[in-house]
Amino acid sequence: MQLELEGKAFLITGGSAGLGRALARTLVGEGASVALLARGAERLAATAEELREAGGDVLELSGDVTRLEDLERFVELARERFARIDGVVNNAGTLAAGSFAEHDDSVWEADLSLKLMGAVRLTRVALPALRESKGVVLNTLSITGKAPEAYTTPTSVSRAAGLALTKALSRELAPEGIRVNAVLIGVIESAQLEHRASLAGVQPAEYYKRMVSDARIPLGRVGHPHEYGDLAAFLLSPRASYLTGAAINLDGGLCPLA
Numbered sequence: 001m002q003l004e005l006e007g008k009a010f011l012i013t014g015g016s017a018g019l020g021r022a023l024a025r026t027l028v029g030e031g032a033s034v035a036l037l038a039r040g041a042e043r044l045a046a047t048a049e050e051l052r053e054a055g056g057d058v059l060e061l062s063g064d065v066t067r068l069e070d071l072e073r074f075v076e077l078a079r080e081r082f083a084r085i086d087g088v089v090n091n092a093g094t095l096a097a098g099s100f101a102e103h104d105d106s107v108w109e110a111d112l113s114l115k116l117m118g119a120v121r122l123t124r125v126a127l128p129a130l131r132e133s134k135g136v137v138l139n140t141l142s143i144t145g146k147a148p149e150a151y152t153t154p155t156s157v158s159r160a161a162g163l164a165l166t167k168a169l170s171r172e173l174a175p176e177g178i179r180v181n182a183v184l185i186g187v188i189e190s191a192q193l194e195h196r197a198s199l200a201g202v203q204p205a206e207y208y209k210r211m212v213s214d215a216r217i218p219l220g221r222v223g224h225p226h227e228y229g230d231l232a233a234f235l236l237s238p239r240a241s242y243l244t245g246a247a248i249n250l251d252g253g254l255c256p257l258a
């Protein structure tokens with residue numbers, strides 16, 4: 001199947017590592033241009049260079065999704081460079097866990113600002129360009145948005161709000177030909193999980209093995225970032241033209257809810 005992404009341009013927040021980087025690789029491989037936003041300039045530059053070596057037309061901006069001015073600049077630069085924006089991928093985020101009693105207002109506000117308001121801000125700023133292209137919005141969420149777990153209160157609430165945002169916006173923008181979908185992640189290999197493995201003093205492979213057995217992932221393994229890249233690229237592509245308002249679990253069967 002041809003994804004028909006050649007010549008299109010996509011913005012990805014959190015594009016320097018993990019899922020965002022895997023998606024950028026897939027899009028570049030399909031002939032699309034990508035603009036990446038992340039805070040850490042060094043890792044971002046390395047990812048952008050790797051994508052250019054693969055033949056990609058890449059724009060990178062060091063910025064933070066919690067800062068509106070960074071997102072305005074991101075959209076402005078992308079429009080100048082590519083003269084179009086065909087989709088935005090609201091993907092930046094971090095793992096978060098802990099007990100409810102330990103989370104003061106600042107923890108809640110930070111989680112909502114990063115995971116919910118980051119997506120709200122970028123989508124709003126990019127909307128004029130998406131209207132011109134009849135573009136696509138894709139939100140990377142977590143299965144905790146559908147099936148909240150203990151010790152995940154702020155992140156589960158942020159992700160549930162992300163689901164509501166996806167559905168409400170999909171219905172509001174459908175008459176304009178703009179599609180809005182979400183991918184809900186279970187456990188996929190990532191920089192954050194590898195950092196946790198090193199804090200626990202174990203190799204990533206051993207850490208993932210423990211996660212599979214503790215969480216009882218039905219497919220018996222964690223996911224690979226390229227599996228997200230494949231699904232996300234499809235959702236961004238014209239081949240998914242009748243798909244909007246969907247929230248698809250990418251979790252090896254982990255989430256108890258469809």
Ligand SMILES: NC(=O)c1ccc[n+]([C@@H]2O[C@H](COP(=O)([O-])OP(=O)(O)OC[C@H]3O[C@@H](n4cnc5c(N)ncnc54)[C@H](OP(=O)(O)O)[C@@H]3O)[C@@H](O)[C@H]2O)c1
Nearest residue numbers: 014016017018019038039040064065092093187188190191
């Ligand atoms: N991997 C999983 O198992 C899993 C599970 C559930 C949900 N998710 C969600 O999937 C998304 C991608 O995660 P990942 O696994 O790919 O994590 P990752 O490998 O740690 O990558 C996270 C990316 O987000 C960027 N980022 C973090 N905070 C940011 C901010 N405030 N502004 C701009 N960029 C920011 C990071 O770069 P900088 O740090 O340099 O800014 C990095 O590029 C996240 O929203 C995560 O919560 C992942």
